Amino acid sequence: MAQMEGNLSQTVGFNYVCGRIRINHEVLEKLFLPIFIKIMLNADDGRIVIIGSDSYDQNCIKINYSLKSIKRLGVYIYSKLLVEKVYIVAGWNLARAYRIQMSLDSDMGTMAANLKDAIMVTSTSR
Secondary structure, eight states, rough: OOOOOOOOOOOEEEEEETTTEEEEEHHHTTTTOOSSSEEEETTTTTTTEEEESSSSOOOOEEEEETOOOOOHOOOOOOOHHHHHHOOOOOOOOTEEEEEEEEEEETTTTEOOOOOOOOGSOOOOOO
């Protein structure tokens, strides 16, 4: 696990026990607050990418910006299947929560991270 440096608000958290992904608001701001996002996992190189989109397709997740807590808490996405796939690819302990620092790829318009750079969170909340 890597030591996390830089802007901690550009993180994505994973919790297997809750089947939850938490995307901080700043990650979405870097993507220009898209209406929809796609979360893509590359199992071969252990990378995760978040792509913003203004158009819907069957693999998109709609972001509800009307929630007052979104700037403070970020967006919670509940998908046990997706979280399980991330944990398997990363080789993480299912009993622990993890956080990864996302980086902007301005050429591609995506936020991306390597799962091996995750840090284990000391406590998990339900």
